[in-house]
Amino acid sequence: MYDKAKSVALANMWVAFASFFVAIILGLYQVMNRSGLFPEIESHQLYFASVSTHGVLMGFVLTTFFVMGFGYYTATTTLKRPLWNKGLAWIAFLVALGGTVMAAVPLLTGKASVLYTFYPPLQADPVFYIGATLLVVGSWLWCLEMIMSVVTWKRDNPGKVVPLAMYGTTANAIMWLWTSAGVGIEMLFQLIPWSLGLMDTVDPGLARTLFSWTLHAIVYFWLFPAYIAMYTILPKVAGGRVFSDEMGRVAFIMLLVISVPIGFHHLYMDPQQAAGFKFLHMLGTFAVAIPTLLTGFTVLASLEGAGRLRGGKGLFGWIGALDWKEPIVVAGMLALFMLIAGGFGGMINASYQMNTLVHNTQWVTGHFHLIFAGTTVIMYLAVAYHLWPKLTGRRLASRGMAVLQLWLWTIGMLVLTLPWHVLGILGQPRRISSTPYDSPLVEQWGPHEAAMVVGGAILLFSALLFVLNLLLSHVSKKMDHVDDDEWAVAVYQPLSVPKPMNGFALWNSIIAVWMVIAYGYPVLQFLILDTHGSLAWGY
Amino acid sequence: MHIDPLEKKWMYVVGLITVVMVGSMTYAAITMNLHPPSNVETIDPKTLHLSGEFVEDNLGVTKNADGSLTVRMIAARYSFYPQMIEVPVDTNVTFRMTSPDIVHGVHVPFTNMSTMVIPGYVSEVNTRFVREGESQFLCNEYCGMGHDYMWSKLKVVPKG
Ligand SMILES: [Cu+2]
Ligand SMILES: [Cu+2]
Numbered sequence: 241m242y243d244k245a246k247s248v249a250l251a252n253m254w255v256a257f258a259s260f261f262v263a264i265i266l267g268l269y270q271v272m273n274r275s276g277l278f279p280e281i282e283s284h285q286l287y288f289a290s291v292s293t294h295g296v297l298m299g300f301v302l303t304t305f306f307v308m309g310f311g312y313y314t315a316t317t318t319l320k321r322p323l324w325n326k327g328l329a330w331i332a333f334l335v336a337l338g339g340t341v342m343a344a345v346p347l348l349t350g351k352a353s354v355l356y357t358f359y360p361p362l363q364a365d366p367v368f369y370i371g372a373t374l375l376v377v378g379s380w381l382w383c384l385e386m387i388m389s390v391v392t393w394k395r396d397n398p399g400k401v402v403p404l405a406m407y408g409t410t411a412n413a414i415m416w417l418w419t420s421a422g423v424g425i426e427m428l429f430q431l432i433p434w435s436l437g438l439m440d441t442v443d444p445g446l447a448r449t450l451f452s453w454t455l456h457a458i459v460y461f462w463l464f465p466a467y468i469a470m471y472t473i474l475p476k477v478a479g480g481r482v483f484s485d486e487m488g489r490v491a492f493i494m495l496l497v498i499s500v501p502i503g504f505h506h507l508y509m510d511p512q513q514a515a516g517f518k519f520l521h522m523l524g525t526f527a528v529a530i531p532t533l534l535t536g537f538t539v540l541a542s543l544e545g546a547g548r549l550r551g552g553k554g555l556f557g558w559i560g561a562l563d564w565k566e567p568i569v570v571a572g573m574l575a576l577f578m579l580i581a582g583g584f585g586g587m588i589n590a591s592y593q594m595n596t597l598v599h600n601t602q603w604v605t606g607h608f609h610l611i612f613a614g615t616t617v618i619m620y621l622a623v624a625y626h627l628w629p630k631l632t633g634r635r636l637a638s639r640g641m642a643v644l645q646l647w648l649w650t651i652g653m654l655v656l657t658l659p660w661h662v663l664g665i666l667g668q669p670r671r672i673s674s675t676p677y678d679s680p681l682v683e684q685w686g687p688h689e690a691a692m693v694v695g696g697a698i699l700l701f702s703a704l705l706f707v708l709n710l711l712l713s714h715v716s717k718k719m720d721h722v723d724d725d726e727w728a729v730a731v732y733q734p735l736s737v738p739k740p741m742n743g744f745a746l747w748n749s750i751i752a753v754w755m756v757i758a759y760g761y762p763v764l765q766f767l768i769l770d771t772h773g774s775l776a777w778g779y
Numbered sequence: 780m781h782i783d784p785l786e787k788k789w790m791y792v793v794g795l796i797t798v799v800m801v802g803s804m805t806y807a808a809i810t811m812n813l814h815p816p817s818n819v820e821t822i823d824p825k826t827l828h829l830s831g832e833f834v835e836d837n838l839g840v841t842k843n844a845d846g847s848l849t850v851r852m853i854a855a856r857y858s859f860y861p862q863m864i865e866v867p868v869d870t871n872v873t874f875r876m877t878s879p880d881i882v883h884g885v886h887v888p889f890t891n892m893s894t895m896v897i898p899g900y901v902s903e904v905n906t907r908f909v910r911e912g913e914s915q916f917l918c919n920e921y922c923g924m925g926h927d928y929m930w931s932k933l934k935v936v937p938k939g
Contacts, residue, residue: 284924355921361881361898362923444882444897486780508815509884509895511902515817519808526801533793537786592804593813596891600884600919667888669919672927679915679930681888732781741780765819772823774898777881779923 243322245312248329250631252309253624255337256302257707260617263297264703266290271656271696275689276674287673288353288779295356296347298613300375301340303462306620307416308332308382310465311409313627315389318403318727324388328381336378342371353779355671357451358431360442361774366435373427376420383413394743401737404488405472405727411492412464414744415457418500418751422453434776441773445512446766452503453759456525460499462612466575466619467491470539473626474572476728478562480546483538485730489741491538494531497747498524501758505590509599517762522592524758529590532583536576543572545731567642571622574650578614582607585661600671603664606657613699614653618646621706628713635720637712641705648702656695659688816894816904824898827853827879832901840866847871852916854883854896857925859916865934868911874904884920887933895920908935 272278273287312329316322323329345367346352352368390402390410402410426447434442471488475481482488504521507513547558563569585607588594598604625642629635636642666684668675675682675689740746807813827833833853839861841849847870853860854876866872876885878898886893889910894902918929 284927288921288924359882359921443899445900448882448897484781484783484786486782487786509893511816511818511820511895511897511900513817514819515814518815518817522804523801526797530793530797533796534790537789541785587800591800592815593807596815596893597889599893600886667886667917669884669886669917671919671921674927676927677915677917677930681915734781738780769819769821771821772825772899774824774881777923 242316242320243326244316245323245326245329246631248326248333249309249312249627251333252305252312253627253631255333255340256305256309256620257624257710259297259301259305259340261703261707263294263302264700266294266297268696268700270294271692274673275693277690277693282674284673285350285353288355289347289350291671291673292353292355293344293347296343296372299356299458299462300372302617302620304336304375304379307412307461307465308336308379310468310623310627311382311386311413313631314405314409314468315386318406319389319393321393324385324392328385332378332381332385334378335381336375339371339374339376339378342374343368344371346371357455358426358447360431360434360444360447361777362779363435363776366432369427369431369435373424373432376424376427379416379420383417386410386413399736401734402742403472403727404482404485404730405468407489407742408464408468408471408492410744411496412461412468414748415464415496415499416461418755419454419457419461422450422455422503426450441775443766443771443773445510445771446763448507448510449513449759449762449766452506453500454503455506456503457499459608459612460495460528463616464492464495465623466616467495467535469568469619469623469626470535470572470575471542472727473623474539474568474728475542475546476726477566477626478543478546478569478572480542480549480728482728482730483541483545485732485734486737486741487534487538489737491531491534493741493747494534495528496744497750497754498528498531500751501754502528504758504762505595508592508595513762517758519592521758522590524754525590529583529587532579536579539572539576542728543569565639565643567625567639567646568622570643571618571646574646575615575618578610578618578650578653582610582614586611598664600669601664602660602668602670605670606660606664609660610653610657614650614657618649618653621649622646624706624710628710629720632714633719634713634716635718637709637716641709645702645705645709648698648705652695652698652702654695655698656692659691659695663688816902818901818903820901820903821899822877822901824877824879827877832875833877840864847873849873849875852876854878854885854918854929856880856923857918857929859885859918859929859931862931863934864916864932865936866908867938868908868935869938871905871907874902874906876902876904881922882920883918883922883929885916886919887914887916889914892916893919908933911935911937 270290273282346365352364354362354364430442430447433439502521502524504518505525544558547561550561552558552561667681838851876896878896883896892906894904896902914933916931
């Protein structure tokens with residue numbers, strides 16, 4: 241038996257889900273405040289401190305710790321050996337946790353109400369920037385752990401195929417190193433020295449350009465584990481096989497290569513970058529839809545195979561034949577449903593021209609909640625249900641409650657995000673705490689604002705069921721001897737794959753060239769242009 | 780490498796979807812000259828109010844020789860100045876905006892009058908309003924505690 245690093249995986253998961261639960265409570269408060277239906281709780285100070293904390297907890301803390309915890313489990317159980325350096329995994333955990341606690345203090349005391357996108361020249365307490373940076377530094381140690389685990393495994397197993405789940409995890413680690421460099425440069429060369437008073441001014445044009453470098457691919461850093469679970473856990477639990485192992489690798493490679501050099505779709509409306517570069521990034525943005533379309537196909541085909549093996553007949557009979565009592569199967573189908581719905585919205589945001597109509601409206605909030613809080617987080621929840629017995633050695637307290645919880649999560653997310661899409665089309669800006677505009681539009685917004693409060697309440701209830709289930713399982717006396725850390729095999733399990741599909745050297749050089757083209761001049765232009773920095777502003 | 784025939788068909792479909800979408804955007808960009816606001820023009824946010832294009836007397840609507848209009852506005856906590864803009868319907872309008880303080884965004888709902896306003900840079904938007912009536916410029920980027928109150932009026936009036 242090898243050491244499966246269960247305790248470090250579990251520690252990461254608990255930090256992830258505790259943050260998730262706190263953030264959901266804030267989320268419900270925010271929709272209540274914003275709806276205007278509860279005038280007694282309305283406060284701009286509290287609202288924007290809450291939005292900042294909600295964003296950091298969901299976007300940075302839940303995701304990073306979940307990715308790390310799931311990565312340790314994946315590395316040990318797919319490679320069937322201990323981590324390369326278990327001590328490093330604990331150091332990564334402590335650094336990231338220390339950073340999170342540091343960032344939480346100014347966030348919760350209203351000293352960092354700059355939202356999770358930072359928005360210089362708004363200036364937060366330096367402790368916030370340093371804490372957030374440490375969280376990222378912790379994740380870099382995780383990347384090193386993943387990469388070295390696979391490198392040493394390959395050295396000891398020459399010619400063997402890296403298991404698909406670990407191939408995807410390594411792709412994510414490498415992608416995250418490329419991705420987080422943008423925000424890392426912004427922090428180290430702009431925000432931290434400026435907030436410490438070492439620099440008088442900051443250039444928001446440069447800061448936004450650097451942040452855009454991180455802002456798109458970070459979403460794929462969050463999404464990767466969801467896709468990995470869909471490819472390599474879901475088919476097995478559903479009673480089938482992966483439709484294609486190779487297509488999974490192709491999707492992971494495309495996500496790795498394409499998702500970093502396309503961040504300018506977040507800057508379409510920004511004056512400091514030229515149209516040509518925005519157009520170039522738009523081309524890449526549509527290319528990055530390809531791996532998602534391939535994933536949707538492969539996962540559905542794998543589930544169809546499972547449904548047919550279970551006796552499903554006809555065009556759609558296999559859907560009913562799936563095991564709808566199994567949490568991860570339910571989550572997988574619901575996640576794909578939300579991905580398809582949210583994907584259409586994403587195409588509009590990504591459009592070079594149409595984005596103008598919805599940019600920074602509540603439509604955008606609706607879109608990313610559907611894709612992130614919907615598709616991605618529902619898979620995190622389902623993976624937690626799947627892993628809990630393996631990590632704690634105890635039986636899941638209630639599978640029925642888990643399935644109910646996942647349905648409620650989807651329903652809540654739809655009740656929350658469909659009105660948001662409508663509000664956005666009706667012109668409502670995102671990131672407002674109330675709607676004091678003297679405009680007939682405000683009356684049209686009313687019913688949709690009421691709906692989002694209902695959505696928020698359903699989501700909080702669903703999250704409560706989730707955390708309760710994990711807690712009850714963790715302290716339960718019912719032992720479970722699940723040691724079948726088996727991953728799904730493919731219909732045609734490859735015995736060998738071409739070298740580029742087993743490693744990353746080629747892909748790293750392609751990213752390097754593409755990044756020079758996509759971000760080289762756009763960053764260097766700030767040295768050439770006659771730019772004027774901005775002084776610091778409070779909020 | 781093993782590729783299932785069904786998978787191959789799906790890859791063609793995916794390719795077709797991508798080509799159609801990217802093709803229509805490229806077509807609109809080239810033939811209709813539809814691009815997002817991207818003029819890459821710098822300005823010193825600390826001295827805007829002292830001299831140059833954005834001093835108070837220059838703000839508002841100016842008529843150009845070719846009949847088009849230029850509208851100069853400042854986005855500052857917590858309004859757009861001047862706070863009331865009146866333009867005729869079906870007329871080419873160029874907005875030029877900048878910020879003396881922090882990042883703002885501006886959008887007139889249901890139109891493509893939309894841009895970020897970043898201190899240190901001048902934003903330029905070319906548009907025409909096709910519907911008469913009163914509407915609003917709404918700030919759509921978080922700019923501080925008064926962000927919700929940041930809006931101003933736009934009146935689109937009959938031509939002539
Ligand atoms: Cu993006
Ligand atoms: Cu604002």
